[in-house]
Amino acid sequence: MAERYSSFRSGSRSWLFQRVTAAFLVVVLAFHFFLLHFVNHASEVTFAGTSARMEQWGYLLTMVLFLLTATFHGVNGVYAALLNQGLTGTKKRAVKGVLAIAGLALAAQGTYVALVMSGVM
Amino acid sequence: MSQSYNRGLVEDFGRWREFTAGMWAWILHKFTGWVLVGYLFTHIAVLSTALPASNAASGVIAAETDVYTTTLQGLESLALVRVLEVGLLAVAVFHILNGVRLLFVDLGVGLEAQDKSFYASLVVTAAIVLASVPTFLEGVF
Amino acid sequence: MHEHDVLVIGGGGAGLRAAIAAQEEGADVAIVTKLHPVRSHTGAAEGGINAAIREGDSWDLHAYDTMKGSDYLGDAPAIETLAQDSPEETIQLEHWGMPFSREDDGTVSQRPFGGLSFPRTTYAGAETGHHLLHTMYEQVVKRGIQVYDEWYVSELAVTDEDDPSERTCHGVVGYDIKTGQVEGFKARNGVILATGGLGQVYDHTTNAVANTGDGAAMAYRAGVPLEDMEFIQFHPTTLPSTGVLISEGVRGEGGILYNAEGERFMFEYGYANNDGELASRDVVSRAELTEINEGRGVEDEYVYLDMRHLGEERITDRLENILHLARDFEGVDGLEEPMPVKPGQHYAMGGIETNEHGQTCIDGLYAAGECACVSVHGSNRLGGNALPELIVFGARAGRHAAGTDLGEPEIATGRDEEFEREDGLDTPVDPGAVGGASDAVADGGERTDGSRSSSDARSDGGTAVASADDVVQRAVENQRTRIDRLLNEDSGVQQAELREKLQKSMTQNVNVFRNEEGLKTALEDIREVRERYEDVYVDDPSRTFNTDLIHTIEMQNLLDLAEAITLGALARDEFRGAHWRQEHQERKDDEWLKHTMLAWNDGSPELYYKPVILEGEEDTYEPKVRSY
Amino acid sequence: MSTQIQEESEEATETETETAPVERESPGDRRREAKRTASDQRVASEPVGEIEGDTFRLKVFRYDPEVEGKMEPRFDDFTVPREKGMTVLDALIYARDHYDTTLTFRHSCRQAVCGSDAFFINGRQRLGCQTQISDLDGPVRVEPLPHQDVVKDLVVDMEHFYDQMHAVEPFFQGDTPDGDLEEQRQSRENREKIKMSTRCIWCGACMSSCNIAAGDNEYLGPAAINKAYRFAMDDREEDELKEHRMKILDQEHGVWRCQTQFSCTNVCPKDIPLTEHIQELKREAVKQNLKFW
Numbered sequence A: 001m002a003e004r005y006s007s008f009r010s011g012s013r014s015w016l017f018q019r020v021t022a023a024f025l026v027v028v029l030a031f032h033f034f035l036l037h038f039v040n041h042a043s044e045v046t047f048a049g050t051s052a053r054m055e056q057w058g059y060l061l062t063m064v065l066f067l068l069t070a071t072f073h074g075v076n077g078v079y080a081a082l083l084n085q086g087l088t089g090t091k092k093r094a095v096k097g098v099l100a101i102a103g104l105a106l107a108a109q110g111t112y113v114a115l116v117m118s119g120v121m
Numbered sequence B: 001m002s003q004s005y006n007r008g009l010v011e012d013f014g015r016w017r018e019f020t021a022g023m024w025a026w027i028l029h030k031f032t033g034w035v036l037v038g039y040l041f042t043h044i045a046v047l048s049t050a051l052p053a054s055n056a057a058s059g060v061i062a063a064e065t066d067v068y069t070t071t072l073q074g075l076e077s078l079a080l081v082r083v084l085e086v087g088l089l090a091v092a093v094f095h096i097l098n099g100v101r102l103l104f105v106d107l108g109v110g111l112e113a114q115d116k117s118f119y120a121s122l123v124v125t126a127a128i129v130l131a132s133v134p135t136f137l138e139g140v141f
Numbered sequence C: 001m002h003e004h005d006v007l008v009i010g011g012g013g014a015g016l017r018a019a020i021a022a023q024e025e026g027a028d029v030a031i032v033t034k035l036h037p038v039r040s041h042t043g044a045a046e047g048g049i050n051a052a053i054r055e056g057d058s059w060d061l062h063a064y065d066t067m068k069g070s071d072y073l074g075d076a077p078a079i080e081t082l083a084q085d086s087p088e089e090t091i092q093l094e095h096w097g098m099p100f101s102r103e104d105d106g107t108v109s110q111r112p113f114g115g116l117s118f119p120r121t122t123y124a125g126a127e128t129g130h131h132l133l134h135t136m137y138e139q140v141v142k143r144g145i146q147v148y149d150e151w152y153v154s155e156l157a158v159t160d161e162d163d164p165s166e167r168t169c170h171g172v173v174g175y176d177i178k179t180g181q182v183e184g185f186k187a188r189n190g191v192i193l194a195t196g197g198l199g200q201v202y203d204h205t206t207n208a209v210a211n212t213g214d215g216a217a218m219a220y221r222a223g224v225p226l227e228d229m230e231f232i233q234f235h236p237t238t239l240p241s242t243g244v245l246i247s248e249g250v251r252g253e254g255g256i257l258y259n260a261e262g263e264r265f266m267f268e269y270g271y272a273n274n275d276g277e278l279a280s281r282d283v284v285s286r287a288e289l290t291e292i293n294e295g296r297g298v299e300d301e302y303v304y305l306d307m308r309h310l311g312e313e314r315i316t317d318r319l320e321n322i323l324h325l326a327r328d329f330e331g332v333d334g335l336e337e338p339m340p341v342k343p344g345q346h347y348a349m350g351g352i353e354t355n356e357h358g359q360t361c362i363d364g365l366y367a368a369g370e371c372a373c374v375s376v377h378g379s380n381r382l383g384g385n386a387l388p389e390l391i392v393f394g395a396r397a398g399r400h401a402a403g404t405d406l407g408e409p410e411i412a413t414g415r416d417e418e419f420e421r422e423d424g425l426d427t428p429v430d431p432g433a434v435g436g437a438s439d440a441v442a443d444g445g446e447r448t449d450g451s452r453s454s455s456d457a458r459s460d461g462g463t464a465v466a467s468a469d470d471v472v473q474r475a476v477e478n479q480r481t482r483i484d485r486l487l488n489e490d491s492g493v494q495q496a497e498l499r500e501k502l503q504k505s506m507t508q509n510v511n512v513f514r515n516e517e518g519l520k521t522a523l524e525d526i527r528e529v530r531e532r533y534e535d536v537y538v539d540d541p542s543r544t545f546n547t548d549l550i551h552t553i554e555m556q557n558l559l560d561l562a563e564a565i566t567l568g569a570l571a572r573d574e575f576r577g578a579h580w581r582q583e584h585q586e587r588k589d590d591e592w593l594k595h596t597m598l599a600w601n602d603g604s605p606e607l608y609y610k611p612v613i614l615e616g617e618e619d620t621y622e623p624k625v626r627s628y
Numbered sequence D: 001m002s003t004q005i006q007e008e009s010e011e012a013t014e015t016e017t018e019t020a021p022v023e024r025e026s027p028g029d030r031r032r033e034a035k036r037t038a039s040d041q042r043v044a045s046e047p048v049g050e051i052e053g054d055t056f057r058l059k060v061f062r063y064d065p066e067v068e069g070k071m072e073p074r075f076d077d078f079t080v081p082r083e084k085g086m087t088v089l090d091a092l093i094y095a096r097d098h099y100d101t102t103l104t105f106r107h108s109c110r111q112a113v114c115g116s117d118a119f120f121i122n123g124r125q126r127l128g129c130q131t132q133i134s135d136l137d138g139p140v141r142v143e144p145l146p147h148q149d150v151v152k153d154l155v156v157d158m159e160h161f162y163d164q165m166h167a168v169e170p171f172f173q174g175d176t177p178d179g180d181l182e183e184q185r186q187s188r189e190n191r192e193k194i195k196m197s198t199r200c201i202w203c204g205a206c207m208s209s210c211n212i213a214a215g216d217n218e219y220l221g222p223a224a225i226n227k228a229y230r231f232a233m234d235d236r237e238e239d240e241l242k243e244h245r246m247k248i249l250d251q252e253h254g255v256w257r258c259q260t261q262f263s264c265t266n267v268c269p270k271d272i273p274l275t276e277h278i279q280e281l282k283r284e285a286v287k288q289n290l291k292f293w
Ligand SMILES: Cc1cc2nc3c(=O)[nH]c(=O)nc-3n(C[C@H](O)[C@H](O)[C@H](O)COP(=O)(O)OP(=O)(O)OC[C@H]3O[C@@H](n4cnc5c(N)ncnc54)[C@H](O)[C@@H]3O)c2cc1C
Pocket: C009, C010, C011, C012, C013, C014, C015, C032, C033, C034, C035, C036, C037, C039, C040, C041, C042, C043, C044, C045, C046, C047, C048, C049, C050, C128, C129, C151, C152, C153, C154, C194, C195, C196, C197, C206, C207, C208, C210, C211, C214, C215, C245, C346, C347, C368, C369, C370, C371, C383, C384, C385, C386, C387, C388, C390
């Protein structure tokens, strides 16, 4: 069983995560857009403003979570799409590796930036 | 003896004319999804200017002349960027709305109306985007 | 050459059931079929399967109903076997997962059907045949039974003793439709024909385009007699342009038939003052045609079946399927307009003579399903009795062919010296192969299965017994030559034209109404077509999926069967079941309680009669007036 | 596959239509050629006004690997009289019997139960026998099912489709009661639940319409998944069997390949809610896997 889960054979887990993250993203993305384009105009964003928001723990947490889910959702989406194009064997493993690294890097960098903004680091 | 013929290109003739709601939704969702991931990467890259900025003197930050602020505002002052932002909004709104539609489809809710809900996503996307244009383009033109 | 223990020809209900049964008995079975099994016409059956499975019902009631429905021309042992085995076979289908309609307590549903004294028609929606076919195909897949699909069987490999009863069937010749290859199939134990109906003899039929009676015709030419061929069931409500069946359910729910003048003719012209539209199929069919012939038909072709008054709610609830059929196949909205209907050929009661084990008089040759005549249906089939026939006799044939002992059959096959011969039949032209027995050439030059003659037999094999391989090989060569000739020839006449002529004449002359003059005209027409068929050629030179070739080969089968139907109809001067004669409008029990048998007789057909067996296991069935 | 540009395909098609007949040798070929020109002329010489109303044009895809002039696929035009209630299958039969007996297509029941005549008619997968000419805008264009190899004219190779159907263990395997006459019980609701799924006639229209199936030959495809649904949801089979069936479906090339494009559901001549069934199975798979967490 475990073996089946660890490989990609059963699509159920990534499929489910894709949907769960999507549901979460609906809320956060809408909030994000609204906040940074309507409440605070994007052209008026400043470092001070950003770090002021980021200093709130709730906001920081939301943003980090936003980043993580979006990264997973996006990267997993790309991977699934590529699989649908008939990616198999070595190529499939390579793509999986590259996407995983890119995803992790993005998440790491993003989280780091967020922490810096909030002044924690 | 018997051989068969793979029509390759020919076989898809006529498909576009009959490309149905579900297929367009699929194509558009794919496209918008990819754009969004692309944006996510650039977005984080741009935001990374916060790293050097955080080391800047507090005066610089207060004066809003740190790298972060200047980069962002510099970008925002370009008309092209604003237009792209509208595009991004369109892409995101469509992806959200159609994503919600897909979530319903996954739950097996309202499958009979799947084509209608797709058209609805398009219409609503257009409405939201048009309504947001003034806010998005404010001050550049 | 392919080799198997048992070869089943045809993948419809009967063929699939036979294959499963033989496989269960341990035989190595293969199905050879010109259509993929799920494309067989069994899938079109709507109504249901008669089986006495409920409290209050019993097999002997089912047998009694069937005998009465047959107008006392069914053989009691066959009918009783059907009634006894049907419950178990039907439940077997349930065990295989067939999605029957269900009662509240979860048991399978049954409904009433015409001519039944108990509601014993077990059904799965209005698609019983579809489910039966698919359920059995699923079992075939489960068992890994080999299926040669889209292989057309064009000849039986039968030895050529003078007396058909001494012949042995060793296999068949198959033509791979996709590649055009002709190959032999050898059967170690037996060949089971399950090739279905012959509706294409007529131009207006509920049967599929593939229902060309190939098995019956091949068996006939190989020496097996055809039984009771004149009994053809016509269904009164079929759509005029396609022949698609509009179920009896419409009239059952209260649908009304009108002529062009808007009269409810079933009552107004006194065709059936009690039952009206719900009188039995033959009565309604005759009424409709009388209306049309007397000029009260719509466009001189059909009458109207109106269900609008039932209301949209009731129609969509119970007859939704009919709305789709009328819409898709006739372009008519049953809620808005009356539906055009006319009688159409529906079922062949007669066929290859077999006993209860499915055996024919040729050793190793079996038949089951609509192509066979055990005889269960006699002169008229009850609705819901064909599907049980498929599973009951399909299974029995399969088991017997696989070597299971089913006991002594009570029905005899083959010709008995004592049988009465028909020698006074006045035919306007000689029936049978062009040139008769001496020079029997069925398709314009080459020797085919239609040309078996005693002189051939001697020149071919002398007195030496040919080995099974030789028999198959010879048949293969025979078909190769025939097919090469058909493909290489490039002038002459094409089958489409001939087929149209034959079908028109049959519908015109050997329909619901039959009279001597018409039947003779038909025989003349058949003869003419037969002669022109000598010059038939195939336009398409390709070996790949040559349907033109297949249709051309089928054409010969249609000819032989059309002739058999007409000869039987001409001989039988009485009115029994589905067979009506203008000059003889009453049932003549003292003269005609006998089966019409037709032997090909190496090219010059011969009619004889075989007594009906009315002695059942317990009682003897007494012929009574058939009234409902 | 699906991302080709229209111009390209159209071009390819046009060239084929115009391919000049190659050198003919046999008298049969010559005669056929003459006949073809004759029928072409019939089309051409007809006054435009008259074509409207009582005749229409039927364009049919032609290909034969063995016959010169047909090895390069082309479209043939036939003029067919319009009759009330005429279906595309009737029109094809008319064209075959009156103009060109070499015109090849599968058909049998003429009533939408045998599933042999699924074609690509005016840009959509439909059963020839179930499609009224009056419902189509002329000219009526008939092609073999897309994404399947063409054997000849409108006949496609169905092997792959059958393989996929067979891959899902499409047969009942529950334990059955001991008594020969003992039925298994099934509730009306349960029978109702599987009812639509049991209506499949194996026509292959759905598979041909699915973009995903076109690009991934291993994908089970909507018809096979629907077949599996029919058994997985049948209460007469035990729970372990259902789990077993889910294992077949819960694979990369199983239900997860489906991208809910709905094309299959749109074209199914038996109105089977295929997408709905596939989606239900996805949820079923998730539920089953969640149990082990
Ligand atoms: C519209 C309709 C409704 C009906 N409704 C009912 C009903 O409600 N109840 C009922 O009991 N009966 C009904 N019947 C009758 C019943 O369905 C048929 O009699 C029965 O299905 C015939 O089954 P079969 O297996 O003998 O033949 P088919 O199902 O016709 O199968 C014949 C098989 O033989 C194969 N074959 C034929 N020729 C060749 C050849 N030369 N080489 C290789 N293979 C060949 C074909 O490919 C096919 O697989 C109905 C019939 C029709 C037409």
